[in-house]
Amino acid sequence: MGMTQKAQTQAAQVEDLRAYYVDRYSQPYRLGNPIRDLNPLVLFVFLLAIAIASVALPWPVLAPTIGCVLFVVIAILAGRAKQFIPLYLKLFLGVGSVLFILRVFLIAPEEGATVYWSWGDNLSLSTTSLAAAARFTLVVMSLCGALALFFQLVPAKNLMLALQGVGLSSRSTYVVLSSFQSITDLQKMSKVVVDAQKARGIEMEGGFFRRVAAFFPIITPVFLAAIGQTEERALALDARAFNVPEKPSQLSFLPKVGVGQWLLVLVSLVIAVGSIVLAVVL
Template sequence: MLSRLNPLTTLAASGAAIALTMAASNWPVSVAVAAAVLAAGTGAGVMRRVLAASAVILLPLWFSLLVLHGLFFPEGRIVLAGWGPARITVEGLAFALEMGTRTTACVLVLLLFSFVVNVADLVAMMTTRRIPPQFGYVLASTLTLAPAITDQLSRIRQAQEARGLVLGGSLLQRVAAARLQMVPLVLALIQEAAERAHALDARGFSSPGPRSTYREVADSRGQRTFRRAVLGLAAAAVILRLCASWFGVPVLPSLSAGNA
């Protein structure tokens, strides 16, 4: 379902979800956004890929948040347990929970968008909307960077194994093998970037004037209305957040504030 939507629709929905999450700065809102993303990922059939990629990013993040804020939160008052300078406080755990859920929701939104969007259609839509081509190229390169690195690393690994290099074994052997793979990987990415630059110049990427695309991407009136609505809602949430911060009034009650 998500893959059949216009790329600008999924982009607007993703941006609005992140803006609402950051503006609310409230863990129930973050949990609701994360749950909605997981439900959408299940419907799109990319749930397993989203969870696998998010685990690599979020597990170290949650660990660092619990260590830094759960044990060494300077504003903590309600102490649950203590070992010298390290203290588990209610305020520290609440801050780690709010920060972790907020970041988790944003990461899940971005990963879901990257897995369901058609990059070629997205660039084509940006071209028809007269968006600067540099922005479209940066966005498309970002979305295709991880698959490009994975494919390049797989080719390097296969070439090294064909020459008799042992890439398995103990942890030290794996670290040494990874070091040997990094140099050709970086050189290959630099060479690919130079080739892309020459190809873009040959196609008049930096030339001024109107542009066109041969790709026809469906875009209904309902989707255009939806994009305006979610972007307006996100803008209103950001404005409300800014006004609340100026006057010192919380937009939504936070967990740490409730325990203060």
């Protein structure tokens, strides 16, 4: 009697486990947010349309400013504000400020523009250079914001599933996914090497020249690790049967692109084409 009850219990556990995995792999992969659950290619088209409108609309400063603000709003609605906003601020402070400073002093003033400062014939600060530098910087930041937000909202796995869904081979998707993963692995490896160098008493902080001198001891182990990972990923292509001509099993898949997402694509195309037409007409 005891053996029979034990066998029934094991059978019930096996059935529960089977039901769990059937339910797990029969449902599309979701992230739990309406924006992040959009098809990655649809989301890319939408963000690209905002970036195109920021560049093409005939409002030199206002259009890219609105584009940058929209990216922040989308990040907040998608629940990625803590990850995106600090990154975007670093782009503004690091890249944007350098671009603005270089442009603002190198653009020659137009006739009738107010010149605030000048040095020789090449360097000057005027209303023309301020407007042009602000326009150029905001346009670049809008394009960078679209790209940065896309990779904050879309995991590499989802992007590869979307590309595979439109016909890209599984081998190609694995190579691209491995490339993304190698960047993350190298970042982690560099942090490990830095901590190890600090534990050995090597100064890793301080002035510019000290940081440059400490940079080379980090590069060698990270470079060797990258070479080793490349070989491992090449072997994984054969170990995981990527060279087999038969169609592989797919345990994860994205939700189908519904009517709402196609409407979003249509709206994105209207925004992009409309902004270009306005730029040509006006």
